[in-house]
Amino acid sequence: MIDPTFDALVVVDLQNDFCPGGSLGIADGDRVIPVLNRYMQRFRELKAPIYASRDWHPPVTKHFQAHGGVWPPHCVQGTKGAEFHPAVTLPSDVVIVSKGMDPEQDAYSCFQAQDPDGMDFAVSLGEHGIQRLFVGGLATDYCVRSTVLDALHEGFQVVVLEDAIGAVDLRPGDGDRAIEEMRAAGATFVTLTDL
Ligand code: VGL
Ligand code: ZN
Numbered sequence: 001m002i003d004p005t006f007d008a009l010v011v012v013d014l015q016n017d018f019c020p021g022g023s024l025g026i027a028d029g030d031r032v033i034p035v036l037n038r039y040m041q042r043f044r045e046l047k048a049p050i051y052a053s054r055d056w057h058p059p060v061t062k063h064f065q066a067h068g069g070v071w072p073p074h075c076v077q078g079t080k081g082a083e084f085h086p087a088v089t090l091p092s093d094v095v096i097v098s099k100g101m102d103p104e105q106d107a108y109s110c111f112q113a114q115d116p117d118g119m120d121f122a123v124s125l126g127e128h129g130i131q132r133l134f135v136g137g138l139a140t141d142y143c144v145r146s147t148v149l150d151a152l153h154e155g156f157q158v159v160v161l162e163d164a165i166g167a168v169d170l171r172p173g174d175g176d177r178a179i180e181e182m183r184a185a186g187a188t189f190v191t192l193t194d195l
Pocket of ligand 2: 057075
């Protein structure tokens with residue numbers, strides 16, 4: 001089902017601050033980590049590309065409550081909270097893309113992220129001939145949602161990893177609403193056993 005010439009895995013924001021104990025900890029957010037480790041293993045065996053995004057904020061940004069935003073400080077560049085959770089096993093050739101560096105923007109979507117050379121995520125996908133994204137991680141109602149909707153808008157096919165997403169649920173039901181929105185926009189959903 002995975003075609004390494006067209007498909008890529010996108011692992012979203014598996015960082016300490018989005019996991020239990022973190023400043024924006026999602027209840028059982030770390031539940032998705034072993035599942036995404038297995039998805040990464042599958043993609044790796046097939047030599048299909050793997051991207052891992054990270055939320056990567058400056059200490060002062062409009063994204064944070066203190067400066068007009070809705071969030072407590074989280075994923076501040078260079079802090080422990082911004083590190084990938086220690087249980088995440090990133091392959092050596094993973095492409096890390098960072099987002100949220102502009103203090104004027106929330107930048108929830110990976111389509112606002114850049115790789116270590118400063119290349120936009122979409123450009124990197126284009127260079128690799130990628131046409132379909134398998135997306136899982138945190139948070140269902142923010143980065144996963146925005147990334148999936150942007151990808152569909154940009155003409156990619158999108159498969160959401162239903163067993164490997166977790167919601168912030170700032171308002172109860174946000175995660176479920178995001179799932180319905182992604183489905184309505186054209187995303188399909190799979191679990192590990194489907195692959
Ligand atoms: C995110 C809340 C705040 C996300 C980022 O990546 O899903 N959510 N910042
Ligand atoms: Zn953020």
